[in-house]
Amino acid sequence: MNKTALNTNASRPNSFKTGPDERGHFGLFGGRFVAETLMPLILEVEKAYNAAKADPSFQQELDYYMEHYAGRPSPLYFAKRLTEHLNGAKIYFKRDELNHTGSHKINNCMGQILLARRMGKKRIIAETGAGQHGVATATVAALFDLPCTVYMGAVDIERQKPNVFRMKLLGATVVPVKSGSHTLKDAMNEALRDWVTNVEDTFYIIGTAAGPHPYPAMVRDFQSVIGKELRGQMMKAESRLPDSLVACIGGGSNAIGLFYEFLDEPTVKMYGVEAGGHGIETGKHAASLNGGRPGVLHGNRTYLLQDADGQILEGDSISAGLDYPGIGPEHSYLFDTKRVNYVSATDNEALAAFQLCCKMEGIIPALEPAHALAYVTKLAPTLPKDHLMVMNLCGRGDKDIFNVAEKLGVTL
């Protein structure tokens, strides 16, 4: 690594991988901003997680289920037709949509439920927006025979019916959240309320790399299998590291999972693509970094969509999975230190990329990675043909076809 080059910028640390500190801070961000009712619970999770991390049998058990149940490693696929079409950078997809349950969410859920079992917890709760995390949680809860309650905003239940039915098939109880704005942030509020009420027996599987410490670090660790696999796969395919990584950002778990392995590789450029909704300039978006400012919500300090009084605003995105007014605190840190470039794609750009991917590669992507792909279609043509670009195709789009049909004016 070229340390001299890094040191020319005073704000850049020697390593981007040292966080969080022992109290959960990534620079200004992260931490444990929770009510006293929750504090003993998250301290208990932290202690248990630290013990699990130090226990090789925990990682062995996780590796076993990741390989034989979830289907890892996910392939690294050279998107040949798309590359030819865009006529620039060489584009690879990290195929996390091929995981069991259809997204990267299983990586984290498997890790957390194994931790819950180690802790002797008897009941699982989760929040979900698009339903991908809810489905993944319901799946692992079924696998280990633990009762599972998933909180989901009433509005999201309406726009993600197939996933609601999946969760029910898997034996989970889906609770419609009708407080606040009836979406993901309110589902998270309700899950936290459940947790403080059922402190003894319940484990809360948070779906993204946000929330109070240790969740952002723990979720990142479980998701970082994505980048670790990619390093080996890319060395095998091209005998060198990728030049750029692109991932969509809601809470940011798939992105941090892709980026983390490469944060201290200065030649690897990174792009996090936020949901631009109707356009950042319209105010109707879910781009916390590009359209928000630092604040405190759901246990951590991070960039938030908020009004002048510090009241939390609703996100607005075609993708329920990106529709969250906050973002994982590590992304806020990587944004402020400029290690990662955070950009955005609008609803319409994502819809166009969604269709392009179907036709060019025979892959129906989820609307979330369609945002990442939208940025790929802008960036790749500007780059030389030997530039290696990897996009995390973090979810499949089966859940989105009804929504997309409606946007395209098609009646099913």
Added chain:
Amino acid sequence: MSVNNRLDARFAELRAANQAGFISFTVAGDPDYETSLKLLQALPAAGVDVIELGMPFTDPMADGAAIQAADLRALAGGMTLVKTLQMVREFRALNTTTPIVLMGYYNPIYSYGAEKFARDAAQAGVDGLIIVDLPPEEDEEFRPAAQKAGMYVIRLTTPTTNEKRLPAVLSNSGGFLYYVSITGITGAATASEQQVQNAIARLKQHSKLPVAVGFGIKDAAGAQTVARHADAVVVGSAIVQTVERNLNCRHELVTNVCTYVQTLSTAVHDARKKAAA
């Protein structure tokens, strides 16, 4: 620490009278600024010893449905943190003795500017602050400024706050200790008398501060039971629900809510006399 804090004076009076204190919780701006201010001004005459005033927030995670709905009503009516401080100033112009404790969440304060808020709140006449999601581990950026301005930082303790954690919670807290009598959110289940009695005894071993008990106290009878043991009793959700029931008759809202509050405060004030009789 302030030597002239109204909370100290009020708890000294209560101790001298061998009475438990009654703390009411209402949300600033619920259902609108004018009605909320009138209610605030009427509470002391209804027997309220300490006013706990909620600073509305869109995402009050530690609160139940009743208080979240009240927060959203206030916000829908245009309430802001600036207006909450204005309401305290207007209250103080007519009442210089009833302590006011602001309760809320950190983001609006952080957005306002933590140190500026500490100065402005103290200047407006606030005596104590409960910031639910600002635990001792994170409060260094705000607590010293609040204390310097003469306000107490009041911390929540819960049934799950164990012996190891209690010293951290108690250090730098002042005014009174707020004991959350249940594991859960405001307005939920109710703790047994024995549980409350044991918890207060435990806290008293660690701290000389008065202990106020809240969360899950739903009626006069429940308040009276807790008042036999606690230095003060907090009722929130039940009062806020009374506000909600009177939304369609706002001209009578203040009177109706105060009639209810009077039954609670009387029950609390009479608790020890009744227990002795």
